[in-house]
Structure formats: structure tokens, C-alpha cells
Amino acid sequence: MVLELDQYSDGKAARLWNLYIGDQSERTRHYKQFLKRELNAHSCDTVLDVACGTGIDSVMLIEEGFSVTSCDFSDKMLKCAWNTRWNRRKEPAFDNWDIYEANWLTLTSDLDTDRQYDAVICLGNSFAHLPDLTGNQDSHRLALRNFATMVKPGGILLIDHRNYDYILDNGRAPSKNIYYNSQYVSDINTSVVYQDGSPSKVILDYVMRDPTASTDSTLWLDNQPPPAPSRTAISTNQKDNEFTLTYYPHRVASFRALLEEAFDHRATVTTLGDFQPLEQVQDPAFYIHVVHKSEDSPQPNGDHPEEAWSSVSSSEE
Numbered sequence: 001m002v003l004e005l006d007q008y009s010d011g012k013a014a015r016l017w018n019l020y021i022g023d024q025s026e027r028t029r030h031y032k033q034f035l036k037r038e039l040n041a042h043s044c045d046t047v048l049d050v051a052c053g054t055g056i057d058s059v060m061l062i063e064e065g066f067s068v069t070s071c072d073f074s075d076k077m078l079k080c081a082w083n084t085r086w087n088r089r090k091e092p093a094f095d096n097w098d099i100y101e102a103n104w105l106t107l108t109s110d111l112d113t114d115r116q117y118d119a120v121i122c123l124g125n126s127f128a129h130l131p132d133l134t135g136n137q138d139s140h141r142l143a144l145r146n147f148a149t150m151v152k153p154g155g156i157l158l159i160d161h162r163n164y165d166y167i168l169d170n171g172r173a174p175s176k177n178i179y180y181n182s183q184y185v186s187d188i189n190t191s192v193v194y195q196d197g198s199p200s201k202v203i204l205d206y207v208m209r210d211p212t213a214s215t216d217s218t219l220w221l222d223n224q225p226p227p228a229p230s231r232t233a234i235s236t237n238q239k240d241n242e243f244t245l246t247y248y249p250h251r252v253a254s255f256r257a258l259l260e261e262a263f264d265h266r267a268t269v270t271t272l273g274d275f276q277p278l279e280q281v282q283d284p285a286f287y288i289h290v291v292h293k294s295e296d297s298p299q300p301n302g303d304h305p306e307e308a309w310s311s312v313s314s315s316e317e
């Protein structure tokens, strides 16, 4: 049996993703300041973006002069990154941009390399897409260990997730969200699924609006309608403008413990809320962990514990 893990395979979320993210320069501004600060503070040059999706963070980092390798297991999302690479191939930095299809559970064999990077990044609430496949979080452990293996001694892993503590405790996401600011989101419905009394999934149903159908100028900035999205993005059939994504609700304390374990307790984990020290922010929308691998971490021994997971695929076969 092959399990379908790619939630983007029907192409719906991939088609609407840039619209969902909203004003990319605004989102990129927050990420840019944070990423540049952390990458420069740890003298990073080479970056592996393991959840590149449409390529938004990778592109920003390439433009900032970092040497970026990107991967993701959704070919529908990667298509957008590959397009960007093709369109900008005359710029040497984009010509050198390597983009691979890879699943976190089989990352080292999918990438077929023992290469290590100054930084590995997994951002945009991506990691929470990975379900708990065995009920004991072994899939989470394996993916995080694979990320840890690919970080050089002295390098960093940057990984984030939504504030699931808040969602589980309140049944809804914190109201402010500095990550996504789309004028086209008309609703996001949150459901929590419990199994044996414990929360096992958070389901977010996203409903995008058709801006061409809206006459509500209060939605518009400066009374100007928002720029029209690409013609293919929004459909006149409202059903096509809705997508659902399912997440594993990582509590911040237990996620930190998983990170410590993945690095054999040879790393320091610093957790920020919405890019700020935790004491400075109340009810952040996102937690971001900066995991600094110690200089004296042993090198990987070449074992591939991931082989046991090769029956878990990103696409149906």
C-alpha cells in the first residue's frame, strides 16, 4: 500500500497558494529580516530549503546572495519554482539554483548526497503537514533527524509551525497573522479532530473570494481594488476557490523536545514567537525555532533508517 501524503496533488492549493500568501513583499519582508539576521549571525552561505513549495523563500534568499538548494515532494508546487528558475535562468544565481523532488522521510536517499548545509530551513507551517503515521510520532522523528543530518556542525535548522497550543486551547487560530495578508481570503474554518481523547489533526478549510465579483470597497485599500490575480488563479466556480489542508497539531514544548532529540541533545534550541523573543509577544500566530548544531556533533555514519519508510510515497502509484 502506498500512502498519499501530498495534500497539493490535486493542484487546487498549488493554484491558489500565491493568492493565499497575499502581498508577497509584505510576507517576504518579515521573513527576509529574520532569515538574513539568523543566517548572517551563524555565518551561513549554503541553504537547503526542504519545503520550498512555490519557491517564495528560496527566491528571496537567492536574491539576497545565498547559495540555495531547494526541494519539496509536491510536483504541483515545484512547477511554480521550476518556472521561476526557467524564466530567470539568464541570471547566474538562478541558473545555479538546484531544485529537487524529495520527501522528508526519505530525504537523504531522494537527494542522493551526503552533503551538509550551513542552514536547513523548513518554513511556512510546512512541517505540520506531516501526519503521525504510526501513532508514536516516529515519522516526525525520522524527518527531523534527516534535517539534522543535513546541517553542518555549527550550522542551523530554522523550522516553524502555527501556534497549535492556542488553536487547541481556543478552537481557533490567533486573530492576528503577520505571515499571510491576502485580500482574497474570505474565510478559514478551523476543526480539531480527536482520536482516543487526544487531538490528532487540525483541519483548515480555506475559502478564497473572487475579487472580480466583489463590490465591497471597504475591502479595498485606499478605495482601489486589489490588483487582479493571475487569470488562471481564481475560478468563477466558487468550489474551485476552496481548499483544505490538514496539520498535525504540534504543541510547542513537545516539538522542542523532538528537536533536541533529533540533534542528539547536541544543539541549542531558541524559540521565537512571530520572530520576536517569546516574552515580548502574546499569542503569536507562529512559533519559529532556531536550532544551532554544536560544532563537535559527530558526522553522519551513512546509515539510512529511512529505508523502512520507502512505501510511504508523495504520490499514488
Ligand SMILES: C[S@@+](CC[C@H](N)C(=O)[O-])C[C@H]1O[C@@H](n2cnc3c(N)ncnc32)[C@H](O)[C@@H]1O
Pocket: 005, 006, 007, 008, 050, 051, 052, 053, 054, 055, 056, 057, 071, 072, 073, 074, 077, 102, 103, 104, 105, 122, 123, 124, 125, 126, 127, 129, 130
Ligand atoms: C505550506 S506549503 C509552504 C511552502 C513554502 N515554504 C511557503 O511558505 O510558501 C508546505 C510545503 O511542504 C511540502 N511538504 C509537505 N510534506 C512534505 C514531505 N513529507 N516531504 C517534502 N515536502 C513536503 C508541501 O508539498 C508544500 O509545498
